[in-house]
Amino acid sequence: MNANPTVILFFKPPTATFPGHRLQCLADQDQDEDRISALPDHILLDILERLDLHTAIQSSTLSRRWAHLPRSLSRLLIHVAHFLPRGRKKVMTAYTVAVRSLLLPSSPTNDRTIKHLELSFYLTESYLQSIGHAVANATESGKTNRLDLIIWTDVGHPEYEQWLLFGERLMSFFQSFPTAFKWLTRLTLRNITFGETDIHNLLSSCNKLELLSLTYCDAVINPITSEDAILTIDAPHSALLALEVITCGYARVDLIQVPNLRRLVCANWIGGNPPLVFGNVPQLDNVALRLSALHWQTPFTLSHCFANTTSLSAVYLNFYNQMIWIEPEGPKHLFPIFSNLREIYLYNIFYDCDLNWTMFVLEAAPSLNDFCLMLSRHPCGRGRSDEDGAKKVNVSWDQAPPDFKHHRLSLLHIIGFAVDEKLVKYIRLVMERAVGLRRICLLDQKPCDKCDAMDDAQSSLSRNRWRFPVEEEKEAIRQQLVDGFSSSVEISIG
Incomplete structure (x- = not known):
């Protein structure tokens, strides 16, 4: 368990393990049932690090047990x-x-x-x-x-x-x-x-x-x-x-x-x-x-x-x-x-x-x-x-x-690829010169x-x-790119 917790502030309510309303519910239970307050400080502090600032500060009002925690982070x-x-x-x-x-x-x-x-x-x-x-x-x-x-x-x-x-x-x-x-x-x-x-x-x-x-x-x-x-x-x-x-x-x-x-x-x-x-x-x-x-x-x-x-x-x-x-x-x-x-x-x-x-x-x-x-x-x-x-x-x-x-x-990555002869020629030029090329990744804009x-x-x-090529065109483009090359280059499109 992390002994050096962090309070991180969020604009939106955080998806925390113990949101503020659950902390309050736990604090309202009988002392014998309030197991969370019986936990050592470093675990409670680890819980508080998952909350937004407002909820972390509110935790100090739950009981005397929690009062010092926000200022112990x-x-x-x-x-x-x-x-x-x-x-x-x-x-x-x-x-x-x-x-x-x-x-x-x-x-x-x-x-x-x-x-x-x-x-x-x-x-x-x-x-x-x-x-x-x-x-x-x-x-x-x-x-x-x-x-x-x-x-x-x-x-x-x-x-x-x-x-x-x-x-x-x-x-x-x-x-x-x-x-x-x-x-x-x-x-x-x-x-x-x-x-x-x-x-x-x-x-x-x-x-x-x-x-x-x-x-x-x-x-x-x-x-x-x-x-x-x-x-x-x-x-x-x-x-x-x-x-x-x-x-x-x-x-x-x-x-x-x-x-x-x-x-x-x-x-x-x-x-x-x-x-x-x-x-x-x-x-x-x-x-x-x-x-x-x-x-x-x-x-x-x-x-x-x-x-x-x-x-x-x-x-x-x-x-x-x-x-x-x-x-x-x-x-x-x-x-x-x-x-x-x-x-x-x-x-x-x-x-x-x-x-x-x-x-x-x-x-x-x-x-x-x-x-x-x-x-x-x-x-x-x-x-x-x-x-x-x-x-x-x-x-x-x-x-x-x-x-x-x-x-x-080993990797040629092009973002903004399109059905274009100029681009196909360019990629084949890279393939011709880069003899160790293993993967070509072509993505849409x-x-x-x-x-x-x-x-x-x-x-x-x-x-x-x-x-960008539709699904039916992708295999034809792959074949167009590898035509005449003996090396096996993995080509992913999309």
Whole structure:
């Protein structure tokens, strides 16, 4: 039985083994029949971890036996969203009361240790001191393994001056409780404008931080050049394992020294290409880039972007049904970077784009096992269509030498497959080059409400052109794919 229970908060009533009304029924029984209350604390706490916060707190009113239990939990996940719907001031009032109550020990002699604490809350100034003191009290034992904070700004669409204010407020919050936040392991922020040295100071003071996630964040604009700031991370002693930079206003991300970084997500950058510069990142093995390209963003080579990385094992690129913003290149430049690559995901390639260019990955990644493509074929025109969007153009690629063979690829996975001669030819090309291929998985495009709602003649023709094969056609497609090949490749359709 788990001796370190967790309270997890849910919007919907949980499907728990002992819901609140059953607890009350049990408590109303005669003492001789109340077997649940006779259980030891660690079992009762394990029961409480399966309940929502409201029910867990209600359990303390059942009897004196239950009164101390909610404040004896060693893992607490307290999210502000679960106090909605109310005005944000009322939400934060109720949230702060709950945090202080649940983090206080049940008695002065209680030696409780909170091993995992996760809080999400609004960056509302009048409540930060109370939250900070509660966190400091909860972590003062020095035995906290995980402290995760998700901090939202209390303005839906802030102006630039408000972003600056949020940055100052956040840094003041952290500086007020340095002892507490040295235990911080995960930090998720939104709508923050940082000062020039704020990120460096955060990483230096929070030396246990493993995840930093930034959404709609940026730094102060250079007053002389008026240029967007560069997010520079030079943290040779940092414990940072994962970095997420999503829809941020930085011109670029420079990772100078992040020796433990393993996972990187960069999405919707507004600067030029490439968006990243790597220095010393010897452990980096998982990179995801997602972009609906803007008209000033020109394609770049992956060898330029991923220079100095040699440990990549998984790469995810999402083009959002827009311009292909990478340039195919020969294996000479990519091989040192892709030599350890095991998985690659090329998602939301616009349907009219020729796919032969993707073969450059096979040429440069001799250890590749899984090759996954997702084609985007939306009659609704999903994707960026405004004047800022980059123009979709086909991608050309000089084919590899006829004798090129790939020996490690075992899975080809295509999402968005359709009855299309072009696709059949492409799959046969992969089969010809990947001599060790064992399985091909062909799936329909994921449902789209907008496409399903379109019923005009043009969309009907498009759907007919792009339709997924019906059951009677699947065997014929399999035969068409394997015709002339001696190897037995398992082909699943649907």
